[in-house]
Amino acid sequence: MTPQVGDAPLTKDELATIVARDIEPGSYVNLGIGQPVSVAEHFAVGSRVVLHSENGMLNVGPAPDPGDDDPELINAAKQSVTQLPGASYFDSASSFAMMRGGHLDVCVMGAFQVAPNGDFANWHTGAPDAIPAVGGAMDLAIGAKKIYVMMSLFARDGTPKLVPECALPLTGVGCVDRVYTEYAVFDLTHYGDSGAVLVRERFGISHEELSERLEVPLS
């Protein structure tokens, strides 16, 4: 079911469905820790999407049945997973060679901030006493052929997370292709040509209200 303009903003589950819908069958995909992991449950039967986990596995399967956990079979979020037929294991250097070498088709990541030029920030809250943690985010950012950000459009305090320029420490420069949020899907790839962010789809919000609440030019 494709949501129509005028429907309510998407639930997290519906958002995950939309992201899964837009990933081509047969793609090699890395799903970031947090909300992006839920996309795995929404690929169509027979999509032949292969999930990559940066700790060293391809063809990651769903969580095991209760009691069948194997402490040596985990995903990047350190959750127990299973192996699907055709799975492979490899060391960390090979795993990141797959990213930098451009072998991954899509990476879906969360973000604190994204800018129309494709810059994004997701590893450091900027708080002076925060303990930073980057993991594989910077390697994925420059490595995967397409970077999709999946996030809520507004922070808890109501400030937009799609911003004219990222104020937080960057994860990657000019690498985000699309931004999936509960209110709209934004295409950043044509930003350089038009100076505006293309709104691909809207959910429960008018173009005018979206333009009003964001400080970035929309088309």
Added chain:
Amino acid sequence: MTALVCKNTDEAVAGVVDDSTVLIGGFGMAGMPVELIDALIRQGAKELTVVSNNAGNGDTGLAALLARGRVRKVVCSFPRQVDAWVFDRLFREGRIELELVPQGNLAERMRAAGAGIGAYFSPTGVGTPLAEGKETRVIDGHTYVLEYPIRGDVALIGAHKADRLGNLVYRKTARNFGPVMATAATTVVAQVSDVVETGDLDPEMVVTPGIFVDRVVRV
């Protein structure tokens, strides 16, 4: 020299001196050589620099070593975790130094050390705070950051099985940093769940050839 099969973990970690750089395998607890770390705690070496993907989970393994105040500096990609309270406390008290390295650079810098590479240009982190102050170069229109090898005095890794020559096989996602750390330290110690007779491992399945391994111990 061919590997030594040690009688116990104390023999396996003998000779580690203060101020050593210790590479410690594992992604979370998967592949973490907990028994070797316990032996290192008994052995008493201090002022250590530890290179590992995380900065300890819970109260065992790497977290226990940190809690004893033996570690001056941690080089890792992802110290912030729900169960990383030992590192959190030491970091906030200013009692431990942190060098945050993107996970792919962490792996590749050790790979470079093990492969005799003087330094390499990485696309990861370009334009982010983690590349600040580092030499950059534009190659074929893309910007890269110069990254130097990370070499260990000692590597402590976990593997599944070894033979008496130190050939290693791993199990599932516990492989992670083991194979690359095994190439990058002066003394490489592997704990395994079984030591089999030389010739009993299928040569086609060996992941870390014994040439990289100095000591093996069954735990």
